Amino acid sequence: THLINQIAAGEVVERPASVVKELIENSLDSGADRIRVDVEQGGTRRIRVTDNGAGIEADQLHLALAPHATSKIADLDDLEAVASFGFRGEALASIASVSRLRLASRPADAQSGQAIEAEGGTLSEPQPAGMPTGTVIDVRDLFYNVPARRKFVRTERTEFGHIDELVRRLALANMEVGFELFHDGRAVRRLAPVADQAGWLRRVSDVCGQGFVEQALELERDHAGLRLSGWVARPAYSRSQADQQFFFVNGRLVRDRLVAHAIRQAYRDVLFHGRHPAFVLRLDLDPRRVDVNVHPQKTEVRFRDGRLVHDFLFSTINQALAETRP
Numbered sequence: 001t002h003l004i005n006q007i008a009a010g011e012v013v014e015r016p017a018s019v020v021k022e023l024i025e026n027s028l029d030s031g032a033d034r035i036r037v038d039v040e041q042g043g044t045r046r047i048r049v050t051d052n053g054a055g056i057e058a059d060q061l062h063l064a065l066a067p068h069a070t071s072k073i074a075d076l077d078d079l080e081a082v083a084s085f086g087f088r089g090e091a092l093a094s095i096a097s098v099s100r101l102r103l104a105s106r107p108a109d110a111q112s113g114q115a116i117e118a119e120g121g122t123l124s125e126p127q128p129a130g131m132p133t134g135t136v137i138d139v140r141d142l143f144y145n146v147p148a149r150r151k152f153v154r155t156e157r158t159e160f161g162h163i164d165e166l167v168r169r170l171a172l173a174n175m176e177v178g179f180e181l182f183h184d185g186r187a188v189r190r191l192a193p194v195a196d197q198a199g200w201l202r203r204v205s206d207v208c209g210q211g212f213v214e215q216a217l218e219l220e221r222d223h224a225g226l227r228l229s230g231w232v233a234r235p236a237y238s239r240s241q242a243d244q245q246f247f248f249v250n251g252r253l254v255r256d257r258l259v260a261h262a263i264r265q266a267y268r269d270v271l272f273h274g275r276h277p278a279f280v281l282r283l284d285l286d287p288r289r290v291d292v293n294v295h296p297q298k299t300e301v302r303f304r305d306g307r308l309v310h311d312f313l314f315s316t317i318n319q320a321l322a323e324t325r326p
């Protein structure tokens, strides 16, 4: 099964940022509202994620690293309603098969923590570990036993860039959670948990820059069961890269052609050729009106009434932009 895990790992674990993604999503699933990410050498040497979530019972620690051990799907209906994140219950097993992993956890009702280690598919016995409530997962030497995969890892800077980008996205999608990101011991981002509307704006400013927030137009519109809210940049703020485009559907970040098209159309007459609009938007609707592709790497959606969604996005944004004209 070790080999099978390694093969599965190829799907889940493409690069250091994929590990960070799985670990943070697990922390979010566990109800944590403080998540700290420590990375060394772009994540190739070490990735450690610390959370203050519900933790794992000592007798479940082994299971957390076993394939298909998910505790998150109760029945088929759950599968259908997976509005949530990875559900396949093998991310940790996959990561453990291609790294040296230590999992330490302490549930709220436990006197102390317990830790297990995995290396090359072998699990150690649990050892007591002094720690506060929550979970710490420490992943060292990613791909140490998979040279073919290691070849695809880029420079530390590039890999860290992917990690930072991921943390930015997850931080926008999960405003009520505090995030910290450290690279080689240096604090790169400190994002306080958001409690109110003012905090929302601060989070957007932390992630997209003060310059974005200062000029952005705020949107809020309800129509036919669709609700769009957030910020779009004025045309003058447009960018040479599409690096500030955040669109959430029911709290989940998506990149979707229909959405991209609607927004591009709304900006069509006001943007110079080759420039990209910046936006942070969320669309909320009945989950039954949208299919989210649950493949872990993908963020595609399919709207039941695509035409309606397209026109709603287009007209709301277009109108907001029109009002800025003299």
Ligand code: ADP
Residues within 6 Å of the ligand: 022, 026, 027, 029, 030, 051, 053, 054, 055, 056, 063, 064, 065, 069, 070, 071, 072, 086, 087, 088, 089, 090, 091, 092, 093, 135
């Ligand atoms: P999945 O998230 O799809 O269930 P994973 O392999 O990512 O599968 O995790 C396996 C299991 O380990 C989870 O279902 C959960 O029970 C437990 N787990 C993993 N990370 C955490 C965490 N940070 N806090 C609490 N439980 C966790």
Ligand code: MG
Residues within 6 Å of the ligand: 022, 025, 026, 086, 087, 089, 091, 092
């Ligand atoms: Mg998971």
